[in-house]
Amino acid sequence: MSRQRGNKPGFWFFRLFLKTGGLWAAYGLLYGVALHYWLFDRQAGKAARAYLSRRFPENGKLMIHLKCYRLFVSQGKQLIDRMAATSGAVRFNFTLLGEDTLADLSARKSGFVLLTAHAGNWQIAMTTLGRIGKNVYLVMHPEHNTAVKQSLNISSEGAFIDTIPPAGGPGDVLKIIKLLKDGHIVSFMGDRPYDAATGEVTFMGDRAAFPLGAFSIAAAAGVPVVMLLASRTGFKSYTVDFTHVMTPKYEKGRNKRDQLTQWAQTYADILTDFFTKAPYQCFLFYDVWRNREDPGGPGEKRSVSGN
Amino acid sequence: MADKQSLEEIREQLKQSLVEELSLEDITPEEMKDDEILFGEEGIGLDSLDAVEIVLILQQNWGIDLADMDMEKGKEIFASLDVLAQYIYDNA
Numbered sequence: 001m002s003r004q005r006g007n008k009p010g011f012w013f014f015r016l017f018l019k020t021g022g023l024w025a026a027y028g029l030l031y032g033v034a035l036h037y038w039l040f041d042r043q044a045g046k047a048a049r050a051y052l053s054r055r056f057p058e059n060g061k062l063m064i065h066l067k068c069y070r071l072f073v074s075q076g077k078q079l080i081d082r083m084a085a086t087s088g089a090v091r092f093n094f095t096l097l098g099e100d101t102l103a104d105l106s107a108r109k110s111g112f113v114l115l116t117a118h119a120g121n122w123q124i125a126m127t128t129l130g131r132i133g134k135n136v137y138l139v140m141h142p143e144h145n146t147a148v149k150q151s152l153n154i155s156s157e158g159a160f161i162d163t164i165p166p167a168g169g170p171g172d173v174l175k176i177i178k179l180l181k182d183g184h185i186v187s188f189m190g191d192r193p194y195d196a197a198t199g200e201v202t203f204m205g206d207r208a209a210f211p212l213g214a215f216s217i218a219a220a221a222g223v224p225v226v227m228l229l230a231s232r233t234g235f236k237s238y239t240v241d242f243t244h245v246m247t248p249k250y251e252k253g254r255n256k257r258d259q260l261t262q263w264a265q266t267y268a269d270i271l272t273d274f275f276t277k278a279p280y281q282c283f284l285f286y287d288v289w290r291n292r293e294d295p296g297g298p299g300e301k302r303s304v305s306g307n
Numbered sequence: 308m309a310d311k312q313s314l315e316e317i318r319e320q321l322k323q324s325l326v327e328e329l330s331l332e333d334i335t336p337e338e339m340k341d342d343e344i345l346f347g348e349e350g351i352g353l354d355s356l357d358a359v360e361i362v363l364i365l366q367q368n369w370g371i372d373l374a375d376m377d378m379e380k381g382k383e384i385f386a387s388l389d390v391l392a393q394y395i396y397d398n399a
Contacts, residue, residue, distance in 0.1 A: 170346065170358035170385040171378035177362065178374045197356045216359045221374075255330055256360065 011083070018084055023236070026080045034072040047285035048072070054204040054289070055279050074280040078121040078232055085124050090236065094128050098242030105226065105245075106132035111184040113218040113225045117191040117271055118284035125230030125240040126161060129185065136161045136185045139176070139213075141194060173217065180221040188214035190227070190267050192286055199261030201268040204275065208288040210268055212260040219248040225263075227270060231278045244270050312399070317369075318392040324364045325388075329357050343388040350387070358385065369399040 010033070017026040037044055048068045056064060084090040096102075105112050111134060116122040129136055140163045164179075164186070166172045176186050191203075191210060198209040218225045227244040248263050250256055275282045312320070322336035325345075334351065344350025346358070353361075365371040371394075373381065384394040 166355075170355075170361070171381040173355065173358040173362055174373050174376050174381040175378050177359075178376075181374050197354045213355055213359075216356045220359045220363050256328070257330065257356070260356070 014080060014083060015087070018080065018087070018089065023080065023084060023090060026084075027077060030073060030076040030080060034069060034076050038069040038072055044072070044285060047287060050287040050289060051204070051275075051282050051284055054206055055275055055282070057205070071280050071282070074232070075283045078124070078283075081232065081236075082121060082124050085127070092124065093237045094125070095233070095237070095239045096128060096242070097239065098245075101226070101242050101245055102129075102132050105224065106134060109183055110221070110223050111180045111182070111186065112223045113180070113214050113221075114185050114187040115190040115214050115225050115227045115267060116187055117189065117229075118282065118286075119191070119271065119274060120230035120278070120281040120283075121232060121238060122228055122230050125228060125238060126187070128240050130160055134160075134183060134185050136187055137176075137179055138163045138187045139166055139172075139189075141165060173220075176217050177221045180217070180223050186217070187228075188217075190214055190264075191271060191284055192288060199257065199264045201261065201265040203268040203288065204272050206289045208268070210264040210288070212257070212264055215248045215260050215263040219250055219260075222249075223247075227267060229270075229274050231274075231281045312396070314392060314396045317395050317399070318388065320368065321364075321388060321392050321395065324368060325361070328360055328364055329353065339388065341389050341392075345385060345388060345391070361385065361391070365395065369395050371395065371398050 014026050014029060017029045021028075045065070045068050048071050049064055052064045052067050052071065053059075056067060059067070081090075081092065085092055114126075114129075114136065116126070126136060138161065164172075164175065179186050188211070193209055193211040196211045196213050197216075199212050200207055201210045202208070203210065214225060224245050224247045226242055229241040229244070231239050231241075233239050246263065246266060248259075250259055318341060319336070322339045325331065326334065326336050326339070331351070339351075345353050345361075362373050365373060376384075384391055
């Protein structure tokens with residue numbers, strides 16, 4: 001169900017169904033494909049259960065397992081929607097929340113950090129930023145580039161979205177701060193660390209590791225962090241929410257990693273609230289609760305022996 | 308107008324700032340070597356969050372804005388404490 005789980009013949013079939021029968025035909029095919037993954041992809045099931053068992057703590061194993069299938073179908077529909085949007089075959093209706101915020105931010109000389117998560121159809125939602133006249137740079141590892149580039153039409157003429165593969169050194173910081181000061185938008189994944197520095201937060205009622213880089217960069221560049229939340233609300237309908245904005249600014253005398261973790265906690269709370277209202281929009285197929293590492297930990301000094 | 312800091316003074320202030328601002332333990336400014344490697348396993352293992360902090364330290368303490376620096380040059384000046392101190396000395 002994730003990028004790695006699709007293959008070329010599979011996508012070809014979905015495109016064929018989409019072209020010949022429209023969205024409903026592709027959705028029809030999806031129910032069978034999702035069933036296959038639900039029955040046989042143990043890894044995907046395990047990762048999905050990490051989230052579902054925390055979202056639905058009152059449910060037993062069987063209900064959680066059934067809800068896995070519903071989550072797979074929900075993600076599949078959004079992948080199909082993205083495919084349809086990229087091909088230009090279908091027009092989707094977006095309800096945009098926070099248009100005033102975006103207008104205000106687009107009028108500024110500097111850019112802003114856009115924080116996304118494995119929540120809803122963030123790729124399709126990001127296309128709504130085209131109207132504000134700023135370029136968007138996604139900080140993304142090269143192995144994820146191909147799929148994202150395809151889904152966002154990045155290579156196409158006139159595209160306003162591009163990717164920055166992090167080299168892992170201090171040069172990344174300089175490049176990102178320069179982009180922000182030049183007025184561009186730099187987007188980070190806020191809910192999965194991908195080997196970046198993390199802080200321990202409470203997410204869906206349990207301790208989890210969230211990345212801190214986005215807040216650190218925003219504080220250094222003096223720009224706001226805008227949180228993008230996109231949910232599929234019905235057939236061809238999406239709500240894109242840009243109303244959550246914070247401007248990280250360090251308080252003197254307080255441990256900076258503590259403050260970064262506090263901002264990450266605010267984000268975790270917003271995401272928890274989002275998934276409480278829209279439980280089948282969470283596509284974080286990674287156990288952020290189990291795979292957490294916090295080199296310093298809140299309120300602690302850090303060892304220089306490594307991270 | 309204040310006198311220009313010597314390279315030695317810059318190095319000492321930089322060590323102090325790194326230990327304090329990055330909340331480093333296990334090492335004091337006095338213990339930090341002049342040619343200390345800052346990033347990666349060979350050195351004191353600073354990470355990307357620390358790189359952001361160093362950009363801020365340079366801006367706040369010496370008025371150096373690194374935002375316009377190209378990435379390759381950026382990698383070079385972060386190579387070690389000595390190289391960074393020399394860059395500050397040349398550009399402050």
